[in-house]
Amino acid sequence: MALWNSFVALIAQVLDSLAHGLNGSYGMAVIALALMVRLVLLPWTLRAAEHAWRQRQAMTALKPKLEQLAQRHADDPMAHAAAMRTLYREHGLGVGMGGGLLTAMVQAPLGLGVYAAIRQGLAGAGAFLWIPKLARPDLWLAALVAALSYAAILLNPAMSAQAKTLLQWLPVVISFFVVWHLAAGLGLYWAASSGVNLLQSVLLRRRIRTTA
Structure with a gap:
């Protein structure tokens, strides 16, 4: 427990440093942290997605x-x-086959730690873009996350056409309702991560075309 608290405190410190360097914008700090985390993991997640496509x-x-x-x-x-x-x-x-599972095992505790750190810092967070208060949910942010999730699924060649037809709306709907009930600061992290998922789908399509 002490190790976990230290991990969350470290991430919270990184967030505070990012916000300080971004003119005090906590929203920009959350987006920057999300992009940093997901882009570092992108080579592994992209490799796992490509492996899933080749397996299919x-x-x-x-x-x-x-x-x-x-x-x-x-x-x-x-x-x-x-x-x-x-x-x-x-x-x-x-x-x-364990590559995707290993990547998920790395992302899960990291994501939980980031969420915990963001939640701690939301008390002093104010407005960001159209969002009046980052500590409260925002409907338009939820819609943005849902749209990004839908686009990533449509462009993901690792999913069969049948799977897209049957399942493409489920993660979109789940994303919308979860983010709609989350504090907007946490929703910003989800939105930035969804943007990287979309980038991953685009890169995967390009990689498959060049190697096919």
């Missing part, structure tokens, strides 16, 4: 063989499972 492409190519295995071992589920594992291993599927 490989799975699509293996679909006829998977169907053949299902027919061949229709009466023996254990043999079917073993044959699938062998097929996946032969084509390199499953190798490095």
Whole structure:
């Protein structure tokens, strides 16, 4: 607990230093911190997203063989499972699957620490852009986050067309309602992170086009 409090205090100090260097703007400090954190992690998150895309492409190519295995071992589920594992291993599927999980494990405590530090500093935060008080929720900020989330999903080539159709509205709606009930200072961090997610989708599309 003491280690966690020290971690949050360090982030809060970074936020105060950023705000001081940005003419006392706590809102700009939150955005700057979010961009710093997400851009540092971008090489890892981009690599994980590219890996997910390549895994999906490989799975699509293996679909006829998977169907053949299902027919061949229709009466023996254990043999079917073993044959699938062998097929996946032969084509390199499953190798490095923990990359995305590792990235999430790094982002989760960092994000929680940043949120805790922002929450501590909101008491003295005032207005920013159209937002009258960063300690209170803002409807237009929630709409901005939802729009950025939607754009990132639309441009993400690592998601299948079916997944986009079925799931693209769920994270958008969740983002809108969560940010709508968060203090705007926390919503600013979410908005800046969503902007980096959009950048990641654009970079992933470009990388796939150049390597295809």
